[in-house]
Amino acid sequence: MRRERALRILLLALAAVFSLLYLDPRVLTGTDIDDVELDAVPTKSEPANNVTLKQPEHVFLVNGLVEIVDPAAPHPIYELIQKAEAEWKGKLARASTTFTQAVAEYRRRWDYVREHAVELPDEYDQINDDLEPFWGLEPKDFLAIRSELEAKIDSYTVGKSATTGVHVVNTSFAPGKYDQLIKGSVAVVDLLRDVEDRLPPFRAVFSPHDSPNRLSDYFVEEAARRAARQNKYVRRNQLPNIDPTGWISACSPGSPARDFSIDEASEPPPPNSKKTFIHDHKLAMDPCLHPRHFWRHGQLLSYDKGPTPQRELVPEFSYCSSHLHHNIRFPTPYGWVDDLSHGDNPDWQDRPDERVLWRGSNTGIFHSQKTRWRTSQRALLMQLTNNIRGSISILGPSNSPTDPVGQPVQIRSARVNPGIFDVAFAGDPIMCDKQTCELLQKLFPWRKRQSAKDAGEYRYVLDVDGNGWSGRFKRLITSNALVFKASLYPEWWLDRVQPWVHYIPIQLDLNDLHDAVIFFRGDSSGVGAHEDLARKIAEQGRAWSRRFWRREDMVAHFYRLILEYARLMSEDREAMSYHSQTDLSLC
Ligand SMILES: *[C@@H]1O[C@H](CO)[C@@H](O)[C@H](O)[C@H]1NC(C)=O
Ligand SMILES: *[C@@H]1O[C@H](CO)[C@@H](O)[C@H](O)[C@H]1NC(C)=O
Numbered sequence: 001m002r003r004e005r006a007l008r009i010l011l012l013a014l015a016a017v018f019s020l021l022y023l024d025p026r027v028l029t030g031t032d033i034d035d036v037e038l039d040a041v042p043t044k045s046e047p048a049n050n051v052t053l054k055q056p057e058h059v060f061l062v063n064g065l066v067e068i069v070d071p072a073a074p075h076p077i078y079e080l081i082q083k084a085e086a087e088w089k090g091k092l093a094r095a096s097t098t099f100t101q102a103v104a105e106y107r108r109r110w111d112y113v114r115e116h117a118v119e120l121p122d123e124y125d126q127i128n129d130d131l132e133p134f135w136g137l138e139p140k141d142f143l144a145i146r147s148e149l150e151a152k153i154d155s156y157t158v159g160k161s162a163t164t165g166v167h168v169v170n171t172s173f174a175p176g177k178y179d180q181l182i183k184g185s186v187a188v189v190d191l192l193r194d195v196e197d198r199l200p201p202f203r204a205v206f207s208p209h210d211s212p213n214r215l216s217d218y219f220v221e222e223a224a225r226r227a228a229r230q231n232k233y234v235r236r237n238q239l240p241n242i243d244p245t246g247w248i249s250a251c252s253p254g255s256p257a258r259d260f261s262i263d264e265a266s267e268p269p270p271p272n273s274k275k276t277f278i279h280d281h282k283l284a285m286d287p288c289l290h291p292r293h294f295w296r297h298g299q300l301l302s303y304d305k306g307p308t309p310q311r312e313l314v315p316e317f318s319y320c321s322s323h324l325h326h327n328i329r330f331p332t333p334y335g336w337v338d339d340l341s342h343g344d345n346p347d348w349q350d351r352p353d354e355r356v357l358w359r360g361s362n363t364g365i366f367h368s369q370k371t372r373w374r375t376s377q378r379a380l381l382m383q384l385t386n387n388i389r390g391s392i393s394i395l396g397p398s399n400s401p402t403d404p405v406g407q408p409v410q411i412r413s414a415r416v417n418p419g420i421f422d423v424a425f426a427g428d429p430i431m432c433d434k435q436t437c438e439l440l441q442k443l444f445p446w447r448k449r450q451s452a453k454d455a456g457e458y459r460y461v462l463d464v465d466g467n468g469w470s471g472r473f474k475r476l477i478t479s480n481a482l483v484f485k486a487s488l489y490p491e492w493w494l495d496r497v498q499p500w501v502h503y504i505p506i507q508l509d510l511n512d513l514h515d516a517v518i519f520f521r522g523d524s525s526g527v528g529a530h531e532d533l534a535r536k537i538a539e540q541g542r543a544w545s546r547r548f549w550r551r552e553d554m555v556a557h558f559y560r561l562i563l564e565y566a567r568l569m570s571e572d573r574e575a576m577s578y579h580s581q582t583d584l585s586l587c
Contacts, residue, residue, distance in 0.1 A: 004572045018400060022503050043355045056404075063256075063290060064283025065276040065507070066403060069396075075398035075405040076277055077123040077500075077519045081533065083279070084500035091498070095120050106348075108198045109559050116552035123495040127561050130321070130328045131568065133313050136227030141236040146315050146569070149205045155316070158192070159203035166192040181208040184319075187333040192562065194555045202566040207318040210468030211299050212325035212489075214316055216250040217242040217309035221326060223251070224313055236312050246306030248568065249290035250324040260291045261303040264372060268295035274538050275395055275408055277512050280507040286323040296509045297465065298364030298376045315568075320469035320489040330552035330561055331492045335471030337478055339546065344452040345479050348459060348535045354521055356484065358457040359450050361465040362425050362440060367432035377464055377486070378425075382444040383511055385421035388414040395515045397528015405463060420517055420523030426450065455479075459534070460521060462506075463515075465489065477503060478545040482520065482538040492557060496548055502541040 007343040031445035056073035058066050066076050067157055080530050091099040113121045134142055148511055150157050150170050154177070173181045188206065192199065207213055219240040227234040243249050249259045260269060278284040294300045299322070310326070318327035319334065359380065364442040367373040393408045394416065422536065457462070460483045463470050467490040476483045485499075486506040499505040506513050506522070522529030 009491075022363045023044060039098050044081055044542045056242070060279055061276075062278035062283075064278060064286070065272070066279040067272065068275045072404045073409050074401050075395070075401060077398075077516070078401040080277060080279055080500045081537075084498050088498035088501045089432055091120065091123065095123075096131045106352070109476040109556070109563060112195060112198065112559060113556050115555065116550075118553055118556040119548055120496050120557070124557070124560055125495050126329065126490070126492060126558075127557075127564055128533065130326070131564050132220050132228050133224035133319055133326060134228075134568050135314055135573075136224035136234055137313060138230070138233040138235050139568075139573060141294060141312075142568060143316070143571070144205070144336075145236065145312060147206065148315060149316060150203070152205070152316075152428055154181060154209065155205050155207055157203055158189055158194075159201070160184065160196060160199055161201050166196040166199065171209075172287050184208050184334065188330075189428065190196045191331070191333055191555055191558050194551075195559045199559070199562055200566045202562055204562070204565060205316050207316055207327065210319060210466070212318050212321040212328045212468075213320075214325050215247070216313075216326045216450075217307040217311075218250055218252050219243060220309070220311070221250075221313065222252075241310050244309055245301075247294060247300060247324055248306070251311040255288040257288045257291040257294070260294075261305075261468070262291070262294045268292050269373070271509065273509050275512070275515060276507070278499065278505040278507060281499045284507060285488055285506065286492055287488070288323060290385045291507070293488060294509050295375050296373075296377055296380065296466065296490055298373075298378075299465075299488065301372045301376055302365050304372075315565075320491060322488050323490070325341055327491075328561070332469075332471075333554060336551070336554070337476050338551070339455075339474050340452070340475065340478055343458045345435065345446060346456050348538055349457045351457055351481065353422070353458045354459065354460070354526070356419055356448040356462050356521075357455060357481075358385075358421075358423040358462040358464070359426040359447065359455075360464075360466065360472075361427060361430050362444070366428070366435045367440060369433070369436065371464065373436075378466075379444070379509075380512060381423060381462075381464060382425065385423040386445055388417060392514060394518060397518060397523050398530075399528060416514065416518075416524055420514075420521065422458070459538070460484065460517065463487070472547065474549065477549075479543055480538055482534045483541060484513065484516060485512070486535060493549060496553075497544060502539065502544045504537065 006251050022579045042273045052329045056070040058073055058079065059069050060066050063295055066080065068076060110121075112118075119121070124246065137145070151172055151173055153174055156168050156174050159169040160166045160432055161165075168189060169181070170181065173311070185206065211446055215238075220242060223234055223240050246260055248257045248260075260266070271292065283289060286292075286296075298304070316327050317330050318325075319329070321327040321329045334416045360378070362378055364378050365371055365373045365376045370506060373379055391412050395408050396406055400406060423449040425440075426447060426449045428534065429440040432440055455478070459481055461476050461479070461483055463473050463476050463483055463485040465487050470485075470487060470493055473483070473485065473491075483503040485503050486508050504516055506516060519526070520530050520534040522531075542576065
């Protein structure tokens, strides 16, 4: 799938080259298209014919970022929004409305999808991507690994047999942890209850913790994916030896992260010297493409160079996963809300506070003299948005899509931060030793916890990761506020949403936060604001949440996931399969 994505990007790049050719004045003046040579890229030295000079453009990088190389080009956010809207429309238009395959399991799921009017029934790339490596494992080996996994400490197994409905069929928790760790299973089982009569028998092991735990070895995963693509199997004892270099074991050779030594002694790679925004949120989350993530995210920082990767592929379900892990992600019901009361969720124009809101605990990493919490995401967020010393480089407000974006300017932090951010920790320090707790009290702002009503005063909200993925995103996107989101974890719904249409994607290191915020709300006196766009995206986000992230949408996704997974669990996978993979895309 990664390769497919790379291919898609290559195709996009080719498309861009072709569209450049179309802008070539010779084409516009009627030169036969056959005369256009690929290497004849238009240059300034060509005879001017007053038709069109090449528009200044931004560079869309393969790592998911768009880079401002020409200050004469317009502010890139206009183009990002426009492209995202077109992509979203395309996605909606492509959605299947019929199902022709007469295979019973899928037919039943399709019935569920139709009965509950589930939209975007085809956007299940994430499921295919998560399960693909397991298709490459010999079924007997897959079953053995899965069964051994049931004994792993801190896991619970959800299943269904020929005679019982869906329930927790096994648990394995550290002594004394049962009551705390079993809690999460209740809502998970509850989701599957809605379709339990339609599900085949299965047993699936779940991690009760917030973050993914199955670090991939690139070569092991690739061997299994390759086998899967060739409709072959690889035996567990024939998998390549792991390359135990820590986190970067999961990265492909040649990926940027392989150029760095990721450990506590080394400095993070410097940020991009040019201004960048995200054009592909999933790619922008990948630490292999963005090695700075290793210095910025608690899950990665906590283990320095990283743990030893798994020797084989382990099919463990978890609330979230990352580009480095092969946990199977599922639609987590944690933090799901159907709607907010209107009293707590006023309309955009009735929200008086134009600052960006964030409140939360200092989670993400344990804070002590020995840990690297100082550069973790939430600590960084506090510094970046509350700092009033020195200056910060920002893109000035943009008046229109035809104005040049211009060069970044240095502005005193004291003139920016207090006016545009209301960001503080809530309550008292947690996850810290006594000494460090006291230090945290001094270093960072601490305020009272906010009620839902207080939060409803703000037009802009920020969402960052905690110990794992952010469980509050569903609540935020359901509100009438505009959400800025920075995360390491591509969640189960990412294929079903459109960043820049429904929320604003922000880089994990928050490098683009000030620039994106200022584009929408203007500078600290509101100059250059695009409140119309902000309001539109906020409202589209809420509408998306209400229409595409209903309980039924989670059930339909989970249903599909368990069907696919149950096929993996069969020693005779063919018998439970379609005849070809292409048919699957119909369901
Ligand atoms: C291009 O425009 C300029 C000024 O408008 C004019 O003087 C010149 O003759 C034009 N050149 C051509 C090739 O049409
Ligand atoms: C249930 O888990 C235990 C370990 O906690 C394991 O020994 C046992 O084999 C599991 N049961 C089944 C049926 O797999």
